[in-house]
Amino acid sequence: MSRGRTWFEALAGATLDGEPASVLCADGTVGDERTRFLTVVPNAEAKFTRARGGELGLEEGWTLARHVREAVAVDDDGDRRALVAVVDVPGQPYGHREELLGLHLALAAAVDAYATARLAGHPVVALAVGQAISGAFLAHGMQANRILALEDPGVTVQVMSKRSTARVTRRSVDELDKIAEEVPATAYDVASFARLGALHRLIEGVDAAEPDAEHVETVRDALAEAITSARHDDSTDLSGRLASPEARRHRSASLRVRERLAEEWTG
Amino acid sequence: METLNFDYPASQPVPRRAYVGVVGSGDLEVLLEPSPDQRAHVTVRTSADGFGEVWEAVLDRFFARNDLAAAVEINDSGATPGTVVLRLAQAVEESRS
Amino acid sequence: MTVSVRPKTRFTELSARERAAALLDSGTFRELIGPFERLESPHLEPQGVVPACDDGVVVARGDIGDQRAVVLAIEGLFQGGGIGEVSGAKIAGALELALRDAERGHPVRPVLLLETGGIRLQEANLGLLAIAEIHAAIVALRSHVPVVGVVAGMVGCFGGMAIAAGLCSHLVMTREGRLGLNGPQVIEQEAGVAELDSEDRRLVWETIGGDQRVATGMADALVEDDVAAIAGAVRIAFETAVPAEHRSAQVGFYEARLAGIDASEPLDGPALRTLWRDEGVGR
Numbered sequence: 001m002s003r004g005r006t007w008f009e010a011l012a013g014a015t016l017d018g019e020p021a022s023v024l025c026a027d028g029t030v031g032d033e034r035t036r037f038l039t040v041v042p043n044a045e046a047k048f049t050r051a052r053g054g055e056l057g058l059e060e061g062w063t064l065a066r067h068v069r070e071a072v073a074v075d076d077d078g079d080r081r082a083l084v085a086v087v088d089v090p091g092q093p094y095g096h097r098e099e100l101l102g103l104h105l106a107l108a109a110a111v112d113a114y115a116t117a118r119l120a121g122h123p124v125v126a127l128a129v130g131q132a133i134s135g136a137f138l139a140h141g142m143q144a145n146r147i148l149a150l151e152d153p154g155v156t157v158q159v160m161s162k163r164s165t166a167r168v169t170r171r172s173v174d175e176l177d178k179i180a181e182e183v184p185a186t187a188y189d190v191a192s193f194a195r196l197g198a199l200h201r202l203i204e205g206v207d208a209a210e211p212d213a214e215h216v217e218t219v220r221d222a223l224a225e226a227i228t229s230a231r232h233d234d235s236t237d238l239s240g241r242l243a244s245p246e247a248r249r250h251r252s253a254s255l256r257v258r259e260r261l262a263e264e265w266t267g
Numbered sequence: 268m269e270t271l272n273f274d275y276p277a278s279q280p281v282p283r284r285a286y287v288g289v290v291g292s293g294d295l296e297v298l299l300e301p302s303p304d305q306r307a308h309v310t311v312r313t314s315a316d317g318f319g320e321v322w323e324a325v326l327d328r329f330f331a332r333n334d335l336a337a338a339v340e341i342n343d344s345g346a347t348p349g350t351v352v353l354r355l356a357q358a359v360e361e362s363r364s
Numbered sequence: 365m366t367v368s369v370r371p372k373t374r375f376t377e378l379s380a381r382e383r384a385a386a387l388l389d390s391g392t393f394r395e396l397i398g399p400f401e402r403l404e405s406p407h408l409e410p411q412g413v414v415p416a417c418d419d420g421v422v423v424a425r426g427d428i429g430d431q432r433a434v435v436l437a438i439e440g441l442f443q444g445g446g447i448g449e450v451s452g453a454k455i456a457g458a459l460e461l462a463l464r465d466a467e468r469g470h471p472v473r474p475v476l477l478l479e480t481g482g483i484r485l486q487e488a489n490l491g492l493l494a495i496a497e498i499h500a501a502i503v504a505l506r507s508h509v510p511v512v513g514v515v516a517g518m519v520g521c522f523g524g525m526a527i528a529a530g531l532c533s534h535l536v537m538t539r540e541g542r543l544g545l546n547g548p549q550v551i552e553q554e555a556g557v558a559e560l561d562s563e564d565r566r567l568v569w570e571t572i573g574g575d576q577r578v579a580t581g582m583a584d585a586l587v588e589d590d591v592a593a594i595a596g597a598v599r600i601a602f603e604t605a606v607p608a609e610h611r612s613a614q615v616g617f618y619e620a621r622l623a624g625i626d627a628s629e630p631l632d633g634p635a636l637r638t639l640w641r642d643e644g645v646g647r
Contacts, residue, residue, distance in 0.1 A: 103544070
């Protein structure tokens with residue numbers, strides 16, 4: 001069973017049988033917080049055949065957008081529920097049909113929805129329980145107020161497979177591994193990603209593939225803290241990612257650029 | 268990638284700084300600024316290793332023909348000597364315009 | 365620094381800096397963090413890759429149609445226009461400042477010149493983080509002022525920046541421009557040549573080229589590869605009001621479009637145009 005489904009069912013306490021079957025969405029709670037859980041899972045019967053392995057494809061992008069926008073619309077006049085994106089995506093599908101039908105736009109739809117929700121005041125939390133790859137992660141998770149991840153070898157953040165990266169950059173996989181030691185941004189393991197300062201919490205001691213009840217409680221508590229802290233943020237933007245000590249150390253150029261731009265903005 | 272440095276005696280000041288080119292395949296960018304002393308200082312970062320002698324020959328010739336007290340920075344992505352000389356000449360021209 | 369451009373020039377022959385200057389009202393071009401600041405990527409030299417002094421992105425302030433503007437121009441010739449830490453921060457940071465101004469009642473017209481393969485692989489997750497920040501800034505900014513993207517070619521617009529294009533209020537393309545998530549070569553490598561022959565130019569452009577994208581409603585204006593024409597199209601884009609519903613928010617519309625696709629039947633660019641035209645969508 002996919003980790004996305006495992007964690008979705010454990011946290012949401014349900015599986016919603018919706019259309020398409022590759023996107024799971026259910027409303028549950030985290031502590032006192034009304035929370036909509038969302039994840040993408042493999043679907044052997046998926047309409048678009050290149051998106052049957054849990055990839056975030058055409059249907060998945062628009063469906064995520066629909067579920068998120070529905071929560072935003074319904075909560076318009078009251079409490080803004082939390083949104084938890086359970087992330088376990090091997091990437092986006094490679095297909096002629098996908099490009100023809102606007103895969104870039106389907107992913108933009110999900111980005112748009114999550115960003116819109118965040119700007120409207122919904123605490124958006126991403127929980128990486130497996131792979132978090134490239135465009136799929138940009139669309140489902142990267143617009144969150146808070147990103148959490150399980151500390152587990154199966155939890156990876158990357159932009160392209162090592163094999164493909166090696167081919168495109170004309171280096172051997174061994175060379176890439178050596179570079180990853182010097183440039184943590186190119187490493188895939190979640191601890192290296194954490195060093196970049198955008199991760200709110202790296203949750204240790206949890207079995208990412210087969211969690212027991214205690215592991216689920218640990219994660220639930222972490223989600224609760226993330227939601228509460230997001231609600232107390234001064235702003236609904238992503239600036240917090242650059243405020244962490246790790247960001248000051250490992251994304252210092254990002255801060256320097258912003259400083260210089262601000263200094264030079266009005267001529 | 269290699270970093271190479273070259274130094275030449277010079278007397279003519281650089282009227283104004285100049286920037287030309289692009290770090291694209293087979294091309295280079297040149298930053299040219301006034302030198303703090305009566306010398307031309309050139310730093311080359313090049314993607315193609317082992318061409319030190321070619322760079323030396325090209326730059327020796329260029330700065331023998333162009334008396335310019337300039338600090339020059341080159342970021343090169345495999346340009347031919349002809350392209351290097353072209354970009355340097357463009358930079359010099361821009362510094363005079 | 366003055367940047368002058370001859371009239372009647374092909375836009376795609378210009379460098380990023382020249383393109384930015386060409387879109388701004390004459391004499392108003394002012395570059396931020398220019399070449400001589402040497403704010404380059406700290407990550408490339410350690411990997412034996414030659415950096416560019418501006419990391420391949422030009423941030424240019426100026427006016428468009430007498431209104432304050434900022435143009436973010438990606439240099440496609442440097443590392444395929446790939447987005448790294450510094451180049452991504454230049455784009456995100458400028459959009460964030462434009463947003464700050466807009467929130468204070470002084471909107472700045474943002475233009476993105478998208479000549480990019482997506483994330484720069486040598487900087488991987490730093491590029492990923494930067495692109496997420498670009499996405500966030502576009503969504504926030506476009507409720508105040510149209511965010512205009514231009515995909516002119518020769519590199520096209522792919523990866524995480526194609527998602528950014530999808531978020532734009534208004535997208536200008538040339539025939540030469542291509543807009544897609546995964547590049548044709550990557551698709552061929554991953555899925556095989558039967559899935560997509562990346563050397564079949566007609567097929568590629570019929571799938572993701574500017575003409576196709578505009579005809580199917582995924583881009584707004586198809587313009588000649590000409591400086592004056594593109595500058596004009598950008599000005600017009602700003603004179604059009606912000607769309608009531610951005611393309612990336614049209615969930616019902618696109619879900620209906622996809623529902624009408626029979627995935628068991630072959631489908632190509634021309635057939636899709638006919639299908640969506642018959643359904644009363646696109647042009």
